[in-house]
Amino acid sequence: MPTKIPDSIPRLKRLIPRLRGKRIGVLGDLMLDRYLWGTASRLSPEAAVPVVDFAEQSECLGGAGNVAANLAALGALVEAFGVIGSDEPGRALQKCFRAVNIADKGVLADSKRVTTVKTRIIARHQQVVRVDRERREPLRVETQEKLLHLLFSALKHLDALVLSDYDKGLITDDFADRVLSAAHQLHVPVFVKPKTSRLYAYRGARAIVCNAKEAGFYVTRSLGDEKSVEEAGRALLAHFGCSAVVITRGEKGMSVFEESSPRHLLIPATSFEVTYARVGQPGIERGATGRQVFDVTGAGDTVLSILSLAAAAGASIADAAMLANIAAGVVVGKLGTACVTPDELLHALGDTHR
Numbered sequence: 001m002p003t004k005i006p007d008s009i010p011r012l013k014r015l016i017p018r019l020r021g022k023r024i025g026v027l028g029d030l031m032l033d034r035y036l037w038g039t040a041s042r043l044s045p046e047a048a049v050p051v052v053d054f055a056e057q058s059e060c061l062g063g064a065g066n067v068a069a070n071l072a073a074l075g076a077l078v079e080a081f082g083v084i085g086s087d088e089p090g091r092a093l094q095k096c097f098r099a100v101n102i103a104d105k106g107v108l109a110d111s112k113r114v115t116t117v118k119t120r121i122i123a124r125h126q127q128v129v130r131v132d133r134e135r136r137e138p139l140r141v142e143t144q145e146k147l148l149h150l151l152f153s154a155l156k157h158l159d160a161l162v163l164s165d166y167d168k169g170l171i172t173d174d175f176a177d178r179v180l181s182a183a184h185q186l187h188v189p190v191f192v193k194p195k196t197s198r199l200y201a202y203r204g205a206r207a208i209v210c211n212a213k214e215a216g217f218y219v220t221r222s223l224g225d226e227k228s229v230e231e232a233g234r235a236l237l238a239h240f241g242c243s244a245v246v247i248t249r250g251e252k253g254m255s256v257f258e259e260s261s262p263r264h265l266l267i268p269a270t271s272f273e274v275t276y277a278r279v280g281q282p283g284i285e286r287g288a289t290g291r292q293v294f295d296v297t298g299a300g301d302t303v304l305s306i307l308s309l310a311a312a313a314g315a316s317i318a319d320a321a322m323l324a325n326i327a328a329g330v331v332v333g334k335l336g337t338a339c340v341t342p343d344e345l346l347h348a349l350g351d352t353h354r
Contacts (some may be wrong), residue, residue, distance in 0.1 A: 009349050011324050016342050018313040019077030022155055027179065028064030028164030028171070030107065031116040031134075031241075032080040032093045035059070038124035051121045061096045062118055064164035065337075067193075068306035070327075071162075072100045073339035078157070081106035081151050083143060083170060087117035089133075106150045110143050116168055136169045144175060152182050160189050160312035162304060163202070167195040176201035191308035193300060194241075207244040207317060208236065209304045215247045226266075233257035235263055242316045248303055248328075256321045263316050270329035270348070302331045302340060 027231040039051035061069045063179045064082060072078045073104045080102050084090035086109045093115060097104040116134040120127050139147070155161065161183050165171045180202065183190045189206035196217045202208060218239065219232045230245065236245045237259055245257045256265040310320035326348050327340045340348075 008319060008322055012326070013313050013346060013349055015310060015313060015319065015323060016065055016074075016149055016345055018280060019193040019342070021077060022159045022309060022312045023077045024312060025079045025081060025154060025158045026068040026070050026071065026164060026308060027081040027106075027153070027161060028067070029116065029119060029168035030061075030065045030080065030084055030093060031063035031097070031166070031168075032089045033060050033062035033066070034089075034092075034117055034119040034288075036119065036121045038121070038123050040128065040148055049054075050123060050128060052121055052128060059091070059092055059096060061093065061100070061102075062087065063116065063166050064162075064169075065093065065096070066176055066301040067162055067164045067305050068097075068102050070302050070339045072102050073341055074306070074309060074310055075342065077103075079106055079154055081154075081314050083108045083110050083113060083139060083147060085109065085115040086111040087111045087115055089117045098231045106147070106154065108143060108147055110140070112143075114125045116166075117319035121124050129238045134168060136167065138169050138172055139175075148175075148178060151179065155186050157181055158188050160191060160206075160308050162219045162308045163190055163205075164304065165193060165195045166300070171195075171201070173201045177203070181205050187282075189305060189308075189311065191311070193304045203241040205240060205242040207246060207307060208242050209248070209300070209307060210236075211300065212250070215245075228230060229255055230257075230264055244323055245335060246303070246307060246317075247323075248300065254303070254321060254325055256318060260316055265321070267322055267325045272328060275338060297331050299328045302328045306340075 036054060038054045038055045040052045042051050055066050068078045068080045080097060083091055083296060084107060090109055094104055097296040114133065114135055119131045121129050163179065180190055184204055191207050192202045192205045193209050194202055196214055212223050215232045215236060217233050221228065223229045223232055233247060233255055234257060237257055243259050246254055248254045251269050253269040254266045256267065302342050306324035306327045307320045310323050327345060330340045330344050330348050331338050
């Protein structure tokens, strides 16, 4: 059932001030996103690749860290939980946390691990190449127990917990089950962006967020039409034993399924034309009429962040998903991992209303 977003705009605008001050925990695979900026005007004589003349380097939070950064940008009080390496990228990542006022007492440095780093080389606002440095082995038992102790001690003070799984070894089925059980006992809702390698984790979550490709993997068929999407959404509700499933669908927007509703909600994509700008800088062409592009860097993190924060602030899942859809439309107009601010959300809601 398609929703008429303009009818909801006044309600969504009233929701934004209520986001500030909510206590949200973010547990997951923490990464450092590193950008090497430069210019390229010639090809290498050694291979058919551009030669990039280095200009500057910048860094920001990636993976579950980007989820935390999105929450903090909207005024949430965020606590991060995860494991990094005792290395230079790990120290850089901790510096990024502190720069945006995210509590990182739950972030453990383990000398036996390496911090995941994704290095992107950018020339003329185009990504030339990405280099990943990571390892995916499971946590050592003692490290896992220490992390769980820190998380369980903090849970009682949280309004919601976000579990952001990037399949880097932090989260296993048993680990996820223990986290969700503890959260359930304390009535803390859990919002999850799952990985397809874990088919039986995350049961009992408040909401699961996945894209159409991931949803198709779970139900072992491609989602080519509305009927297949609806069947997948209902199957995933039962599969995860959760209250809601949100499937992001690129230019088709997103579909929201709730256990309590017999009909699903289709939220259309916003009509922003995307232009690219530096990381974290506005890049939306306000007068354009194109369709937004989903599932570029960080857009899924934004949907997960806004959905969980809005729900923690008392919004229905439907309203939370609509606000998340608007926020993603803003973020995709920025190059690389980026966040949306309350003012940007208000402006975007105003544009949608027109």
